[in-house]
Amino acid sequence: MVPPLSLPRTLVALALVGALLGAAFAxxxxxxxxxxxxxxxxxxxxxxxxxxxxxxxEIERSTATMRVHRNGSATWTVENRLNDTAAFENxxxxxxxxxxxxxxxDARLLSTSVSGDTVRMRYRTSDAATEAxxxxxxxxxxxxxxxxxxxxxxxxxxxxxxxxxxxxxGHALPGADVSGREMTVTSFDGGGDGPFVTLVPEGDPLxxxxxxxxxxxxxxxxxxxNLAFLVAIPTLVFVGGLRAVAWAVSAAGLDPAAxxxxxxxxxxxxxxxxxxxxxxxxxxxxxxxVEPPLVxxxxxxxxxxGALAVPAVRARLxxxxxxxxxxxxxxxxxxxxxxxxxLTDLHVTxxxxxxxxxxxxxYAVTLVGYAAAHGRLRAALAAxxxxxxxxxxxxxxxxxxxxxxxxxxxxxxxxxxIGAAIVGIPLFLLGHSLxxxxxxxxxxxxxxDD
Numbered sequence: 001m002v003p004p005l006s007l008p009r010t011l012v013a014l015a016l017v018g019a020l021l022g023a024a025f026a027x028x029x030x031x032x033x034x035x036x037x038x039x040x041x042x043x044x045x046x047x048x049x050x051x052x053x054x055x056x057x058e059i060e061r062s063t064a065t066m067r068v069h070r071n072g073s074a075t076w077t078v079e080n081r082l083n084d085t086a087a088f089e090n091x092x093x094x095x096x097x098x099x100x101x102x103x104x105x106d107a108r109l110l111s112t113s114v115s116g117d118t119v120r121m122r123y124r125t126s127d128a129a130t131e132a133x134x135x136x137x138x139x140x141x142x143x144x145x146x147x148x149x150x151x152x153x154x155x156x157x158x159x160x161x162x163x164x165x166x167x168x169x170g171h172a173l174p175g176a177d178v179s180g181r182e183m184t185v186t187s188f189d190g191g192g193d194g195p196f197v198t199l200v201p202e203g204d205p206l207x208x209x210x211x212x213x214x215x216x217x218x219x220x221x222x223x224x225x226n227l228a229f230l231v232a233i234p235t236l237v238f239v240g241g242l243r244a245v246a247w248a249v250s251a252a253g254l255d256p257a258a259x260x261x262x263x264x265x266x267x268x269x270x271x272x273x274x275x276x277x278x279x280x281x282x283x284x285x286x287x288x289x290v291e292p293p294l295v296x297x298x299x300x301x302x303x304x305x306g307a308l309a310v311p312a313v314r315a316r317l318x319x320x321x322x323x324x325x326x327x328x329x330x331x332x333x334x335x336x337x338x339x340x341x342x343l344t345d346l347h348v349t350x351x352x353x354x355x356x357x358x359x360x361x362x363y364a365v366t367l368v369g370y371a372a373a374h375g376r377l378r379a380a381l382a383a384x385x386x387x388x389x390x391x392x393x394x395x396x397x398x399x400x401x402x403x404x405x406x407x408x409x410x411x412x413x414x415x416x417x418i419g420a421a422i423v424g425i426p427l428f429l430l431g432h433s434l435x436x437x438x439x440x441x442x443x444x445x446x447x448x449d450d
Contacts, residue, residue, distance in 0.1 A: 034103075037155030038142060038188050039064040041078050041101035041121055045155065049100035053093060058083045060117075064156040066128070068139060068199060070164045074128035075110070078121045078156070088114050098123075132217070134210030135201045137164070140218075142173060143194035144401065154188035163199040170200035170211035193401050222401055229406075230396045231389050234413035238388045239381050241421030242365065245428050246372040254432065256373035261314060261433035268305030268426050272298040295340060297359035300333030301427075304363060308430060317434055322370055323383075326363045333359050354394045358420075361387035365424030369431025388420065 037045060042062035050057050061081040068074045088094045094112045098121045102109060110122040129137040139161070144150045163169055163181040173195055177184045183197065196215045200207035275298035307313050307325050337356045364384040371380035392413055402409070 034149045035152035036103050036149045037153050038151055039076075039078060039155035039159055040103040041098060041123075042080065042155035042157075045101040045103060046080055046097070046119075049097045050087075052100065053097055055087045055093070055097070057085075057087070062156040064159045065162060066141075066159065067162045068129050068137065068164060070137070072129045072131065072137070073124055073126050074141070075124050076107075076122065078123075079118050080121075081118045083117075085114050085117055085119060088119050094119065129199070132198075132210070132214035134204070134206065134213065136170065136207075136210045136214040137167065137199040138214045138218070139197035139199065142188070142197060151188065151194050154185065158184060158186050159188075160184045161197065166202050167199045168202045168207075170198035170207055171196055171215055173197060193399075219399055223398055226396065226398045226400070226402070229410045230398070230413055231392045233410065234392060234417040235385050235389045237414050238361065238417035238421055239385045241418060242368050242381060242384060242424070242428070245421065245425055246368070246377065249369075249372065249429070249432060256432055256434075261430065261435065262309050262311065264426070264430040264433050265305045265309035268430050269302050269309065271426055272301035272305060275301075296333040296337035296356060297362070299336040300329040300359055300363065303332045304329035304366065304427075305430065308366075308434065314435055319367070319370065319376070322367055322431070322434070326360075326366060329363050330356075330360050357387075357391045357394055361391060362420055362424045362427065365421075366427040366431035368424075369428035370434050371431075372428075373432045373434070388417065 037043065039045075039062065041049075042064060043059055046062075047057060047059060059080050059082060063079050065077045066074050067077075082088075088097070091112070094114065095109065098112045098119075099109050102121075102123050104125050106126045107123045108126075110124060112122075113120045125141070128141045129139045132138045142151060161169070161183040163183075165181075168180055169176075169178045169183045172178045172183045173185050174189060175185060175187060180202075196218075198211040198214050200211050204210070275294055304325055307328075313325075334353055334356045338353070361384050364380075364387045368377070368380045368384050371377045396409060396413070
C-alpha cells in the first residue's frame with residue numbers, strides 16, 4: 001500500500017521557496033553592466049573621448065604599466081602613440097580628454113604630457129588590490145563588477161603589471177609572461193567573471209599555498225549563494241512536486257495491486273514516440289542545435305518503457321534492477337545524443353553528455369513511483385534530488401558572481417524543476433504500478449499484481 005504522506009509539509013516547503021524567490025525578485029535590478037577595457041584610456045576610450053572634443057585621431061599603438069603599491073592602490077602610466085598630436089599640445093584639452101577617457105570610477109588623473117607622437121597619461125586607482133592572508137596582495141582589478149561593468153578586453157597592445165618591492169607575481173593572468181615582479185600580457189580574456197592576480201612575498205616557500213587561499217576565500221560566499229539559489233531551491237521545488245504527485249496518487253486511492261503496469265509502460269512508450277514525432281525534435285537540428293535532448297531523451301524513455309512492458313522483466317524486478325533500467329535508459333539517451341551530434345559535427349565533446357543529464361532525474365521519477373507504492377520513498381526522493389542537483393551544478397556556473405540577470409537563472413531553474421516533475425508523472429504512475437520483487441507472471445503473460 002501507499003505509505004501516508006504529509007501534504008502540509010510539502011505546502012510549507014513550497015511556500016518557503018516562494019517567499020525566498022519573492023524576496024529575491026523584490027530587489028531592484030541594477031542597470032546593465034558597461035563593457036570596459038582593462039586599460040580604459042587606451043584605444044577606444046581615448047579616441048571616443050577625443051571625438052567628443054571634436055578631435056579626430058587614431059591610435060597606432062598603446063602601452064600601459066600598472067604599478068601596484070602595498071596599500072592596494074595602483075599607479076598607471078599609459079602611452080598612446082597617435083597619428084597626429086597637434087591638438088594635444090593644448091594642456092587643458094589634453095587633460096579634459098584624459099579625464100574623460102579614464103572610465104574607472106575611483107581613478108585620479110596625476111599628469112599628462114606630449115612627447116613627439118605620443119600622449120602620456122598618469123593616473124591612480126585606489127582599490128586595485130586587497131591584502132590577504134600570508135602577506136599576499138590579491139588584485140581584483142581584472143574581475144567584473146556585477147551590475148556595474150564587465151571587462152571586455154585589454155585595450156592596450158601591451159600591459160605590464162609591476163609588483164611592489166620585495167614581492168613577486170604569484171597567480172597570473174592566462175597567457176601572461178611572468179618574470180619576478182613583472183607580469184606582461186598582450187591580450188585579455190575575462191573568462192566568466194575574470195581572473196584573480198596575486199602578488200606574493202618574494203622567496204616565501206609557502207607562497208603558492210597562500211596564493212591559492214587568497215584566490216579561494218572570496219569565492220566561498222559566491223559558491224554558497226549559488227548553491228542555495230541555483231541548486232537547493234529548485235531541487236526543493238522538484239522534490240516537493242514529486243511528493244505532491246505521490247500524495248495525489250495516495251489520496252485518489254490508486255492501488256498498485258490493481259494497476260495494469262504493462263499498459264502504463266506502453267503509454268510511456270507511446271508518449272516517447274510522440275515526442276520523437278514532434279515537429280520541434282527535427283527542428284532542433286535544422287536550427288543548428290548541438291545537443292538533441294528531446295530526441296535522445298525520448299529514445300531512452302522508449303527503452304525504459306519497453307523493458308518494463310515485458311512481463312519477465314517485471315517478474316524479477318527489484319529496486320536495484322529498476323535503478324539499473326533507469327541507468328540503461330540514460331546510457332541509451334547519451335549514446336543517441338552523441339551519435340546525432342556526430343552526424344552534424346565530427347567534434348563530439350563532453351558537452352553532449354553534460355546536456356543529456358537533464359533526462360536522468362526524469363527517468364529517476366520511475367523509482368520514486370515504485371518507492372511510493374512499496375516503501376523507501378525518502379531514499380528514492382533523495383536519489384531523484386541528487387540527479388536533479390547534478391543537472392543544475394553542471395548547467396549553471398557555480399563559481400560565477402552573476403549579474404543583473406542572476407535571478408532570471410533562478411526562475412529558469414525553478415520552472416525547469418516544475419516542468420521535470422510534470423513530465424515525470426507518467427513515469428511515476430508506471431513505477432507505482434510495478435509489482436513487488438519476485439511477483440510471478442500469470443498465465444496470460446501479465447503479473448499477479450496487474
